[in-house]
Amino acid sequence: MDQKSLTVGVLGPKGSYTEQAALCYFKDCAIIDNYLSPQDIIEDVSRLVIDYGVVPVENSIQGGVASTIDALIKYRVNIVGEIVLPINHVLAAHPKAEFFRRVLSHEQALNQCKDYLKAEYPHCALEPTASTSLAAKIVSEKEIADALVICSEHAAKTYKLKIIAKHIASTNNNETRFFVIGNSTAKPTVHDKTSIVFGLIDRPGALYDALGVFKKYEINLTRIESRPTKKKLGDYLFIIDFEGHKDNEIIKKALEELSSATTFIKILGSYGIA
Amino acid sequence: MDQKSLTVGVLGPKGSYTEQAALCYFKDCAIIDNYLSPQDIIEDVSRLVIDYGVVPVENSIQGGVASTIDALIKYRVNIVGEIVLPINHVLAAHPKAEFFRRVLSHEQALNQCKDYLKAEYPHCALEPTASTSLAAKIVSEKEIADALVICSEHAAKTYKLKIIAKHIASTNNNETRFFVIGNSTAKPTVHDKTSIVFGLIDRPGALYDALGVFKKYEINLTRIESRPTKKKLGDYLFIIDFEGHKDNEIIKKALEELSSATTFIKILGSYGIA
Incomplete structure (x- = not known):
């Protein structure tokens, strides 16, 4: 291709x-x-x-x-x-910048680096932007001389900013x-995952029964998340990731069996594990 | 009291x-x-x-x-x-306002009312604020004459704004x-719920086994949500709400049994159902 x-x-x-x-x-x-x-x-x-x-x-x-x-x-x-x-944030600034009054970045990045900022730049105001790369773009294009930016090294290089410090986040991992x-489907590889979403029949133990299908076929769940159906409070959809490809015979059988505990199942895709 | x-x-x-x-x-x-x-x-x-x-x-x-x-x-x-x-959003404005160029509100409220805004105020720019009440406060205190606000009726009244329209969200329910x-604990009432958080032992089927305890004691789960442990990707805590009070004998037994499938359990509280 x-x-x-x-x-x-x-x-x-x-x-x-x-x-x-x-x-x-x-x-x-x-x-x-x-x-x-x-x-x-x-x-x-x-x-x-x-x-x-x-x-x-x-x-x-x-x-x-x-x-x-x-x-x-x-x-x-x-x-x-x-x-x-x-995700490795760096501290960057416009090459012409000398004195800093504020720090621009996404709220989450500001939060993850707040210990560093408190220690090194206690006088700077924190200004949230919609994304880390938008902060880099603004400072670069408007040639803002009094602002620090927290963004990726990739973003700093993209906007020709000067990197001042690395490893500034207090959160590891x-x-x-x-x-x-x-729009295509990915062919099976050596090690695949599948993501599905389903709604549960409204009876006690329905989620337990649904998970029982995965246990029965020894399918390893890697993630489960709930999202509201948006119909009423307390009504959820479940998104599950598990190991295996949807074209695998065991997975096919399990999904078929799963339908007895669910109101619908949508296969979101099968894909090679990162 | x-x-x-x-x-x-x-x-x-x-x-x-x-x-x-x-x-x-x-x-x-x-x-x-x-x-x-x-x-x-x-x-x-x-x-x-x-x-x-x-x-x-x-x-x-x-x-x-x-x-x-x-x-x-x-x-x-x-x-x-x-x-x-x-959550019932209303459209409001400063009593002196006449011509509108923009709409201030929280991003989620703007999103929930976008069909109405597109039909009635297509020329208005959408300006996200940190909360719906902050939008009402800004327009009131700065006497902004060219802005609409999406907020609760309560907020509109709090800031003496004029209510222009009600029922403007396209999302129901x-x-x-x-x-x-x-810091206290709530005494049992007629109908209580309990919220707990727990970590799972790292083995296939651990979540299934944990939910099995609730099934065994016929305890009705009303909600399950996962949150990252923040240690590594793919490592989750589970927050579960179920019917019953933590001082109830059956609930005590179930929580005791639950500990064999979990690394820790924290009871977040028992409280009367709304």
Whole structure:
């Protein structure tokens, strides 16, 4: 497959962690970086506006990305790949900057680096932006001379900012898991995972019975998350990731059996483990 | 108990849905409304700075409030009550306003009312604020004449704004569930719920076995949610709500048995069902 012609949608602006994840996975492709939300990317994949999309699904500190899960439930697309990216924030600034009055970054990044900032830049005001790469873009394009930026090394280089410090977060093991979204289905590899979503029949023990199917077939669950059905409080859908490919005979049998405990099952995709 | 002297922390500024929930529950109390996050409220309850706190825990459209769950795991406090509040947004403006160029509100509220805004105010720019009550406060205090606000009727009245339209959200059944947080424990009532958090022993089927304890004792689960342990990707804690009070003999037995499938259990509190 000639990847040169592939269009891949990522969260913008240019320099985002999502773009970095996409570049790890696709090597050579045309990045479309004007997306503001995972939902917009997934919708455009479903409408064939772009070939693939890369969206964050889960972070080791923050947890699940609700808007990604909701859009995967809503649109007809497939998860075709998984990427895990270490999140390493750096402190950067415009090359002309000398004195700093404020720090721009996404609220979560500001929070993860607050101990460092309190110790090294106690006089600086914290100014939340919609994303880490947007902070880098603003400071670069407006040539802001009094602001520090917390962003990825990738974003700092993208916007030609000077890197002042590395390893500034007090949280270790900060990783984000991304899904690659497409319209095809991924063929089985040596080691696959499958993601599904289902609704439970409204009776006590329905979730227990559903999980029992996985135990019976010795299928290893790697994640379970609940999301509201948006119909009423206390009514949930469950998103489950497990090891195995949907074309595998055992998985097929298990999914068939699972339907007796569920109101519906949607297979979100099978993909090689990152 | 003389509720007049009680101090109750809520998310600010004045007029928030959280304040409204607190006023429903406590009738007469001293509201402390300068909190920016559920974590700050819960921390101040644990440090005895305030008697009680009210925090959002779950919304029927958006799902769980991660920062509340994380703070309940971290701090030594008890859930002592539950409140369910219908979320009804109204469209409001400064009484002097005549022509509108923009709409201020929380991103989620803007999103929930976007169909209405597109139909009635297509020329208006959407400007996200940190909360719906902050939008009302800004427009009121700065006497902004060209902005609409989406907020609760309570917030509009609090800031003496003129209500222009009601029932503007395209999402029905929008409800938020709040927890009342304190340092005491709530005595059993006719109909109680208990919330716990636990970590699972790292072996296949551990969650299934944990849920099996609830099935065995015929305890009705009302909610299950997972949160990252923040140690590594793929490592989760589970937060479970179920019917019954922790002082009930059956619940005591079940929790004892549950410990064989879990690395730890923390009882977050037992409280009367809303």
